[in-house]
Amino acid sequence: MNIVVRFLSFQSSPASKYMDLTMFLTLFVFALLSTQIIDGFTVELIHPNSHSNPYRNPSNNRFDWIRKAYNNSRSRAASIQSRFGIDGSSKFKTNIKPLDGGYAMRYSIGTPPFETYGLVDTGSDVTWTQCEPCIDCFPQSLPIFDPKHSKSYKTVMCNNSDTTCSLDYEFHCSNDNICQYQLPYNDYSYTFGDVATDTLTIGDASFKNVVLGCGHRNKAMFSNSTASGIVGLGYSNVSIIKQLRKEISGKFAYCLSPQSDSKSYISFGMDAIVKGPDVVSIPVVTSSIDPYYWLVLESMSVGDKSFPIRPPPLQSYGNTIIDSGTTVTIIPLYVFDSMKLELMNQIHETPIDDPQGFFGLCFSSVQIKAPKIVAHFVGGDVELSPRGLFEEVEEGISCLTIVPNYLQGIYVFGSQSQVDYLVGFDLEKNALTFKSADCSKF
Structure with missing residues (x-):
């Protein structure tokens, strides 16, 4: 960001010069803050079989994750093809949860920030997490996000002045005029809840008024609680990539290690070139x-x-x-x-x-x-x-x-x-x- 400052020469008293300088510095700092651009940021991804994953089931052996991940792949493939009107084969229908085996990212929601984990998914758009009140949720080892404790949380309402509920075909209006979402999966698992806006923090970068899903009914989404939800990196308007497109210059990149004891990363913005x-x-x-x-x-x-x-x-x-x-x-x-x-x-x-x-x-x-x-x-x-x-x-x-x-x-x-x-x-x-x-x- 280039800032050009021109000083004007005029006659004034020492007191007025001090006030002018104070006013200039105040406006200068305000200009810096209001036009700040995030160049880029990078955070670690957690391998599904890593011991650093707080959701990992210690009773699982080192081979369990790949079996679950394979069944996840079959179920996801059937779900994707059914979305385009291609009938699923019986060989593709399984009763295994459709989101096992992915790499997890730590992030925070709300003010003050509430830390949670989600699976990074380029094939999903809505970023959601389990929320209180959890009417029908799958077990997770870490606390569940409670929107009542976030000062910046706001439920999206259906009204003429707010077009948020039209961002995604999976959003709909309830009888109470609350914008809600429902994501069905191929094995009859699902997540259902309110559409909301809140502050999203990834690493050291925070973004206000990001559209998120607050899941109150989530059926059998993750075997052994691999994560508390999904980080949607897909292309549609509701994904965080599209929502933060200007801030991150429409760029993200990841580097995945096949080893559970090795680090993987995801970057956004200029870090992702x-x-x-x-x-x-x-x-x-x-x-x-x-x-x-x-x-x-x-x-x-x-x-x-x-x-x-x-x-x-x-x-x-x-x-x-x-x-x-x-x-x-x-x-x-x-x-x-x-x-x-x-x-x-x-x-x-x-x-x-x-x-x-x-x-x-x-x-x-x-x-x-x-x-x-x-x-x-x-x-x-x-x-x-x-x-x-x-x-x-x-x-x-x-x-x-x-x-x-x-x-x-x-x-x-x-x-x-x-x-x-x-x-x-x-x-x-x-x-x-x-x-x-x-x-x-x-």
Whole structure:
């Protein structure tokens, strides 16, 4: 911010000069405060299996999270496809909670700030947390947010002077003219509550009058209380990315580590600029009717063999959603089958069936030396990190974190395929950038 100060020369008494100087300094400080721009800020993300996660169930073993995350991915895929009128296959319908396995972010709501945790989700728009009075809520180990204790909390009312309730199709007006939201999920779980505005604090940055969901009825959202809600990073108008678009210049980026004992991060604003000679920039397609960031995946390759993907039926969208809330990557069945055969030819380990019948390709080994696997998008290629390709799901059994989709048309680029990359979202340029990175040193 450049400030030009011009001094005027005029005759005045010493007392008046002092008063003029005092007035000038007061106005100068006010100008600084009123035009302050947040350059950027970065906070830590918590791996779903990290011991630093206050919601982690200590009775879980080190393999539980990946099983739950896989079921989450199946359920989310079915939910996404049903949103676009594609009927779900029975192979995709599960009774596992649809939001397990994501990376959690610590943030605060209200005045004074009340600390809570939410799963960062590029596939969701509404940022919500469980709220008192909790009429029907899932158990959580930390205190639940009580809006009565926040001086800045304000319930959104339905009236002609306030258009907040028209920001999202999931908002509606109650009989009492209170704006409310209801988010159903594929396994009949849901969150229901009031739409409100309050102060949102992330790291050292605070933002006033942010639209949030205050959930009073939340059914079975998180197995073993992974978090208290969702941090919506999607594209729609109600997401915090769109609400804070000017303050953060429409930019955010995250760096995900596959290791539970290693740090991951998310940045906003100028801190989220991804640059360098090795950056891959891919165009993103967005829509006003859904929160997703769409890419066009043209093919997958294993070593020097490429397996093309048929053109997407939804040409205006693309065919693949990049989703931080989905753990595994979901690709067409015909592509998965071809990749599976090639991987079995090139990996010198014993292939076995997943004991629980979930994953499509497993080996009886912990150390898998896999060939290079590349996702070829319109605009650029992303080589998947070896540390995210296979996950130990049981003692001595490792499975591929890419799974088949038994339906056609919509695929998902999940968080395991994004590890060891700085992934940047730029809403101003409609671009997604990838840069190889050691997230523990980001």
